[in-house]
Amino acid sequence: MSERKYEPANIEKKWQQHWENTGLHTTVESSDRPNYYCLEMFPYPSGRLHMGHVRNYSIGDLVARFKRMQGYNVLHPMGWDAFGMPAENAAIKNKSHPASWTYDNIAFMRNQQKEFGLTYDWNREITTCSPDYYKWTQWLFLLFYERGLAYKKKGAVNWCPECSTVLANEQVEEGKCWRCGTEVVKKDLEQWYLRITDYAERLLTDLDKLSEWPERVKTMQRNWIGKSTGTEVIFGIDGHEGSLKVFTTRPDTLYGVTYLVLAPEHPEIARITADSPKRDEIRQFIEEVRKKSEIERTAADAEKIGLFTGEYAIHPKTGDRVPIWIANYVLPDYGTGAVMGVPAHDERDFEFAKKYDLPIKVVIQPADEQLEVPLKAAYTGEGVLVDSAQFNGLQNLDAIEKISADLEQERKGERTVSYRLRDWLISRQRYWGCPIPIVYCEQCGTVPVPKDQLPVLLPEKVEFEAVGKSPLATNESFVNTTCPSCGGEAVRETDTMDTFIDSSWYYIRYASAKLETAPFDTETVNRWLPVDKYIGGIEHAVLHLLYSRFFTKVLHDAGLVNFEEPFESLFTLGMVTKDGAKMSKSKGNVVSPEDIVSKYGADTARTYVLFAAPPDRDLEWSDQGVEGAYRFLGRVWRLAEAHSEMFANRPAANHSQGAAKKLWQQTHFAIKKVTEDYGDRFQFNTAISAIMELVNSIYAYPEDADAGTKLDAIETVLLLLSPIAPHITEELWQILGNQESIHLQKWPTFDPAALVQDEIEYVVQVNGKVRDRIIVSKDATRDEIKVLALAQEKVKELVEGNDIKKFIVVPGKLVNIVVA
Template sequence: MSEHKYVPADIEKKWQQYWEEAGINHTDEASDKPYFYCLEQFPYPSGRLHMGHVRVYSIGDVIARFKRMHGFNVLHPMGWDAFGMPAENAAIKNKSHPAPWTYDNIAFMRNQQKELGVSYDWEREVTTCKPDYYKWTQWLFLLFYERGLAYKKKGAVNWCPECATVLANEQVENGACWRCGTEVVKKDLEQWYLRITDYAERLLNDLDHLPGWPERVKTMQRNWIGKSTGTEIIFGIDKHDGLLTVFTTRPDTLYGVTYLVLAPEHPDLDRITRKSPKRDEIRAFVEEVRKKSEIERTSDTAEKVGMFTGEYAIHPKTGDPIPIWIANYVLPDYGTGAVMGVPAHDQRDFEFATKYNLPIQPVVQPEDAPLELPLREAYTGEGVLVNSDRFNGLHNLEAIDRISANLEQEGKGKRTVSYRLRDWLISRQRYWGCPIPVVYCDNCGTVPVPKDQLPVLLPEQVQFEVAGKSPLATNESFVNTTCPSCGGKATRETDTMDTFIDSSWYYLRYTSAKLETAPFDIEAANRWLPVDKYIGGIEHAVLHLLYSRFFTKVLYDAGLVNFEEPFDSLLTQGMVIKEGAKMSKSKGNVVSPEDIVARYGADTARTFILFAAPPDRDLEWSDQGVEGCYRFLGRVWRLADAHVDLFANRPAADHSGSDARKLWQQTHFAIKKVTEDIGERYQFNTAISAIMELVNAIYGYPETADVGTKLDAIETVLLLLAPVAPHVAEELWRTIGHRDSVHQQAWPKYDPAALVKDEIEYAVQVNGKVRDRVVISKDASQEEIQQLVLTLDKVKEHFEGKEIKKCIVVPGKLVNIVVG
């Protein structure tokens, strides 16, 4: 009998070093095994892993190890989303360069991941801030530019004064910067955009072809894309040249329009009000509204504030003058930035009209009764049209199509589709990001940098404290360059790209991480992708996942990949919380992974994080739960260690005896349960529970029963435990006499014959209430079952002294005794 004790520090580094030297986790491109791509979202190198990281990496590692043991050639890589504001902010604070801070953090976090025993192929590591990566990010930008999908325009953007940079709409949370929490304001700047709106319909429709995605995530993307089917209606402008186009989903209410409302940012507002005596007031109102966030302006509880421009539109059907207003609740990037005010049939319009004493004209009323006037609220139900000229009497749903067709016939409108999704604003006025490969020449205009001149390198010498100006603009040797087209003087673009660009294609780079001639090898990408299992947080459901899908579709259209979706199956894990709140330094409830690994070992950390909750739910941290998992691994250790000598002289299993048969059955039940819970349901907590139950059964196995059956069960425990607790499983696998790694073994298969029950548990009821349970041979007759249950003490006390009227046996389930 061996006497070495379970001391995690003694075994974990040993096996981590062995796995690395032996190439256990290396992906073999020449393998003829079926391919499986397992990927966790790569982290930002903030400096320390937290328990949320431990959770996602543990989930991914179990899947990767499980698939390897099932005979798959697994690609399981890791890298670093290394550009971004935190590194730049740290550099400003510490008066240093972002690069050393970033690379020091990467080194520390890489070591933490290795200490967890995660089975990454580190030869595939990518780092987005290295020139060998961002060269190809720039190459892809040029591909978008060549295909007409990258363009520059001036527009109102979200500006964070603290970070001195532009934010995409998605990066503004409750009116504040998602990074620093500073209130976001509007600013007019020339910015680079990607035409993601060209792909809006495909991005929406293709969600229906992703059965492996959680419905919650698909719903979030559908809502963000925000498709609306409606009609653009053209209004003339009184005493002005030009027209106003309004988008509406309710053309049936056209005759109920009593005013138009423009977004304060509407491009025609300045032209329409150029001669207005209220011009200064209008400009002041516009500036005040633009300080508010989109959420503040459109909230149901927000006050609707407007201003009359003094100008009028012309109704396309009646010719009546319609007052033109501007209001805070109309946004420039929905529809055309102009909406019809129909207060009788839209509650928001009703409140606005009531506040400013504007006319309210009903044009839809219930079929069974006229509306009671004056209206107390907007009528938004179905009905028939009134006050609508020749369309009177039509049901309003029919009128939608009839009025739209009439407008098209008269050239005053057209049916169209609008999306909430806006083009992706990618310009950032910061240093620590991928330079945009464009120069500006007085002779040639905007000129893309030739691909053979990439990468456009980030200069090291910049000034960070110049507010409102990109740090790149402070380096004259970077800014001033030569035009690639004419050879004359030119200046470089000084904005850098949004870091979501970097993470929109990294999963492709992993397939050929060292390739020097292209962003990825096309054959390798087509062989490995789409990613079979992608694991990450629900917080990336809109941003990262939508952008990655967009990138993939563009690459598909360019003939560079043969798939249109990047991620076949998606697992979104819940948060790790403690004391009812997400772990954070500000709340003082952070548990350090290093401390847990140092005290209990990586296997305990992994086992707890997988066992404490299903992966898609939040996990409540429990010190007692960690202790419990540590004790469980200790029990497994002692169980295998106590039988080393028996393994050395291992007898063949004979499960013909009653006890041996029970253990044999439970062993194969555990194999089936763990296989299905990991491989099909991804319910790691119940898989670990099944292993625990098997360990308990082995401990309760009689010493006099068949030894071979017991040894088979112990060996099975180690195989089933290997993806969860890889170090313990490896050490004990070798301890019981095996020479090859446990992680190179075939996953055990269950014997269907072992799952056929010899005995069945019956619930025993008296007058329909369960009073006891009893295990009975599956071959027992109804008479034998009845006789047995009538002898049970817990049952007898409920019928003694009473008349038994019936004894009903439901085969395989229950017995119900009916007494008078």
């Protein structure tokens, strides 16, 4: 019989078609098996998969296949995060429609995913730009609105004076409009928000429940939420009614305040400077600062720029007049948008005070020395209060509580908690997004669209280049409507929703993806969720994951789900790089998945991306590494194919002694190692190494040794490798005479008896330095170990003629001989 060659192109298409025809990957809703939900973050349909996608999906596919073989009923779906600005930009550039561009890309990328043999249940596919999905996105928006969590307020947006239109942050390039190059300004417009700050504390504290999330991700979310416990101090305004509330975490430094700083956006600035001769200068300064992003304004190395308003605040304890400044580094939504300037005890304030020649007043002295005045740097350590009235002599940490209590008693302050997290701005002034289901009526005001009238459909015809209008606002039949409340004339909201809304609940929709009467079936969702394993990039650690957690908590509070966290276990993978940089077209270092599949096959690509590096670390692409993965699969093919006829008359295994016993032990060690690496450790590279070692052992197995043991080992290789390389293992499984799919087999279990070693290797040290190794029976006595160790030539040379002071045996590990 001639040897069959390994030809990936033929076998991979064959099995992909077979799996699809037989519904191998279709999830059974009702099953006596325990449910397991495996999910990779769904992609934006940009047109082509890249190797980062391949790595992500290969990991998820491995987990899904492994869990099925372990006896779980697995849900493993896929869909498309299909709304967004790139489609709109492409439409403008190519004179096409965003829907056409998007659906063409989806078709191409879906085909790519199928070429990799991914086990998705395509019956559950979702597309966020499809009306049967965004109808329910609108339904959920109305749920938030009903619960007081969606509201409209005036907020700052990027505005292009030339185009007379709002720009998303991504459309601002170096402070200028991406279309016309005009300098962008900030403008206040009415926009929609979700009240995520109502959930700030729960989002923070519930991170402690996520024991299977990377600590790095939880730290990033904690920092983003940014909880600060402090005191709001009330300063009067000299010559004006009202007051300024200033949030501080350091009330112990209150007597060291020499100025206040307001965010340029602070609402009190316009009022208190209305009659000021500096008002034009102030207005111009504010406009300049607001052109900068928050990141630019608050970066550690950013220059601190300020302007004195000419107005003064009144210190609540001393009555002193304190100058009021405006500065770029203070943001409107952190705390109260106003901060105390205490330059003697804050590095940023010290830098600002030195730059503008402001007073620096020491109010904390270290216990063991006196600070040298003038200060060369801010003193931020602990100490005792000085020049602080009745609080002099207190330790500063004790003074925090006492000064706060004193302010509360005098009604000049209040202890409070502040968060860096701000309410989620969801309005987007673009076409390709989910319409916000709100209408405006002169009689009734803001009116939600009734749920039985959803979806509010995107019109097909809009003008993308219309100056001064949102694209949706160009379609009069969309804009002009009837008020659902009074039946009179009304207009629709023309903003669309942030696409993070779409991805904040998609994982729930998969559980009942085709349901037409509700966004999801609660009973079904509660059976499948939370997601058991969620896999994706670290770049989504904050926004997507935070928003998804927020959505889940709202749905829980509304009684729609019985869980509060969406993802039980989270795995964040590293990037795929080439020549030391992330793959990108601009760098010219992109490796095409299609080219790899065409030349080597999908199984080779999958094996390589899972073997080349631990999955949580970056993978540096190597063409030689791909060749190596291909050669390994070729060795597996030849090994199984060469022994195929033996499987027809398979002899019983006898592994009681000799080479057979050793191979039996190696086989079960590999089962244990691979099972733990796939399941608990998520270390696929070391799992593949264990399979490679077993393959090497089978090749080295003596021809005259027990054949049954060898065939058992070959079968084990195919079973262990099947979640990684599903096509080649399916083909070889059939060649070996099996009728049922390898992916429906029970996952192999190891025999604990096989892991019990008859012999143990001991390291032999002399005075703590390794000199040799010995192999002894696991039952050897201390005296037997001593005799064998002293008999080694390298040990003899060092021991003979010297007194042995100690002979130490660490059972199962080492011997240490201590000589004079």
